[in-house]
Amino acid sequence: MARTPRTGETVLVTTHDLPMAGELREGFRHAGYRVELFTSGEDPAESEEPVLFILTGGARSEAGMRQAGRAAGLGLPVFAVIGRDGRESALPVVTTAFPAPADAEEIVLMGTRAIERGRLRRATGIVGETxxxxxxxxxxxxxxxxxxxxxxxxxxxxxxxxxxxxxxxxxxxxxxxxxxxxxxxxxxxxxxxxxxxxxxxxxxxxxxxxxxxxxxxxxxxxxxxxxxxxxxxxxxxxxxxxxxxxxxxxxxxxxxxxxxxxxxxxxxxxxxxxxxxxxxxxxxxxxxxxxxxLPPLRDRRDDIPRLVDSFVREAAERHDRGPFRGISAEAMEILLRHRWPGNVRELRNLIESMVVLAPGREIQAADIPADVRSGERSRALVPAGTAPARGSGDTVQALRPQLEFIFRTMMEMKVDIEDLRREFEAFQSEEQGGGVLVVPASGGEIVQPRRAGAPAEAGPVRGDPGAADDPGVDDHPGADDDPGAATAPGAADDPGAATAPGA
The missing domain is CATH 3.40.50.300 (P-loop containing nucleotide triphosphate hydrolases)
Structure with missing residues (x-):
């Protein structure tokens, strides 16, 4: 029994192989989709709500590549029936290839799944092809x-x-x-x-x-x-x-x-x-x-270029950066090498900051923060469970970058403490009969010197770094009209995202 057609969702099928095109038309119609048969001169962009493009042949022809490129530019999955030598499967815009003679039922089944994934991406912004x-x-x-x-x-x-x-x-x-x-x-x-x-x-x-x-x-x-x-x-x-x-x-x-x-x-x-x-x-x-x-971003590095492209477009539109071209190949290589301990959220925030601050219309390697270029951020934020097992022969060697970073940080802190001590001593010498109230600082306490004449019982001055009140709750979530309109207290924003984007 055929499903109820989905309003507007259209599968585009070329007519290079007419018998195959006919079988696909019947299969997708039975699955509940509209089907348009395409000749070599037609443009996928002129169709109503296309959701999938299928080349039944001619994947290496000029017309076929042009149509497939247009379809990919619209964000459509591109299926292609290819020759037995498999050369067409190497075309960058072809997402799924089927060696001839192809099975129409298999194409319909995989096409339906691809359409569902596309619908999900549009609904959530999840990006990922790994x-x-x-x-x-x-x-x-x-x-x-x-x-x-x-x-x-x-x-x-x-x-x-x-x-x-x-x-x-x-x-x-x-x-x-x-x-x-x-x-x-x-x-x-x-x-x-x-x-x-x-x-x-x-x-x-x-x-x-x-x-x-x-x-x-x-x-x-x-x-x-x-x-x-x-x-x-x-x-x-x-x-x-x-x-x-x-x-x-x-x-x-x-x-x-x-x-x-x-x-x-x-x-x-x-x-x-x-x-x-x-x-x-x-x-x-x-x-x-x-x-x-959900896998960490370091385990799905092939998705990074797609995520970057999505986040660049999103940030350029949000911050009115005009025709932003994207990211240079050198900069992309740096991002691909980074470990991304903060995962998709870290990538999204980094891309947004670079789009805003980049002097040109393309992110260059020099626009990437130094700690990302050098790998220091990755070493400082190694996720739990990623260190070598204790007792393994290469534990010390593997942990050397992290240990070096910790050592440098401790040395910098020592310098800061020495500077602070000297400032206190200088302050003490300026006060007549004054003294420095020395209290162990912990838990965010800010210890300040006590001027002469200050009451000893006053103790240290504790800084309250703007502790936020507990957020409120939206009493009108708009449950019937907008599923995403309800905002709960403390709800975390997550792009993603695996961002689009993401996920």
Whole structure:
């Protein structure tokens, strides 16, 4: 039985091989897509909402290469039926090649998957063509339609929120609220109030009854980032929601029923937290029904040029940098060598800063920060678990760059301390009968000299570096109209991103 056609989504098929073109037309129509048959003189850009371009032959002809190039420029996947020698598969714009004689059913199946991945990229900004990211995208497409809980794992900055948004965008809940919450950004008391709401008079300052984020997300999706930081009492309440879809507001007795899908993410090993007693075992099993693991950027270096291109276009548009050409080959080589301990988030922020500050219309090697060019940033921020095993023969040699960096940093700190001591002594000599109040500095304390006549009991002056108040919550998430409109407190921005971009 044919699927209901998707409005406007069109598969473009060339007529080099008419019998093959006919089979593909029937196959994609049966899958629910419009199909346009293309002659060699037509332009893919003139079609309505094209989502896939297929060359049934002539991949090395001038007309075929021109059409394929135009299609690739539109961001379309380009499939090609190629000769048995496979030469056409080397063409840079061909994303998937099928040696003749090709199987039309296989092309339709793979084409449908490519279209789904493209839809996901447009919905979330996830960018990636490496095997690891294609696997992630296919996993999202596979599990998005079901309502099961999903646990998303990966290092910080890999784009876990983009994956969560993708799961929501392809689900039946996509027209309802998507509410992201950064668990680690809120104190235990505030977290419970924000998640579950509170009754009037439940605590000092609770002047009104207030709905929590689970109620605001009713019918939609809630994304709990950094779930490993959730306090034990809140874990118990979350477990009840997962099992019964019900909870009490803070200070309330009435059971609140909700219908919400829960997505969670962590950059920690929850199984280790279970062993140490910091995370409930039963909650872990309830969260770990379906999992998606995001690779670090250093394990998907082939995606870096695509991510850079996407981030450059995005930053140039945001900051009105006009026709920005991109990045030089030399600069790209430096970015490809970098270890990216901050993953896609680090790359995105770096590209944005260089687009803004670059004197020309192209990022050059000289525009890249010195610590990235030299590799110092990578050595300073080596992710946990990447060092050689203790006791291995080459441990010291492998760690030498990190040790050298630490040594240089310590020496620089020693110089700073010596300068500070000399300044204190000079200040002391200027004061009549004055003295320096020396107090061990720790935990962010700023120790200042005590002038003559100052009361001894005053102690050190402690600096408060602008501690931010806990963020508020958007009481009007626009659940029915804009799935991404709901903004939760402490929600982390994640590009990505694996950015687009990313992921």
């Amino acid at each position: 095997d690891a990211m294609v696997e992630v995208l296919e996993r999202i497409v596979q599990i998005a339609p079901v309502d099961a809980t999903v646990l998303i794992t990966g290092e910080s900055g890999t784009g876990k929120e983009l994956v969560a948004r993708g799961l929501h965008a392809l689900s039946r809940r996509r027209h309802r609220a998507f509410i992201p919450v950064n668990v680690a950004a809120l104190s235990e008391t505030l977290l419970e109030s924000e998640l579950f709401g509170h009754e009037k008079g439940a605590f000092t300052g609770a002047i009104d009854t207030r709905k929590g984020l689970f109620e605001l997300a009713n019918g939609g999706t809630i994304f709990l980032d950094e779930i490993g930081e959730m306090p034990p009492q809140t874990q118990t309440k979350l477990l009840r929601i997962l099992e019964q879809q019900e909870f009490h507001r803070v200070g309330g007795q009435k059971l609140i029923q909700v219908n919400v899908r829960i997505l969670a993410a962590t950059n920690q090993r929850l199984e280790q937290l279970v062993l140490t007693g910091d995370f409930r075992k039963d909650l872990y099993y309830r969260l770990n029904i379906l999992t998606i693991s």
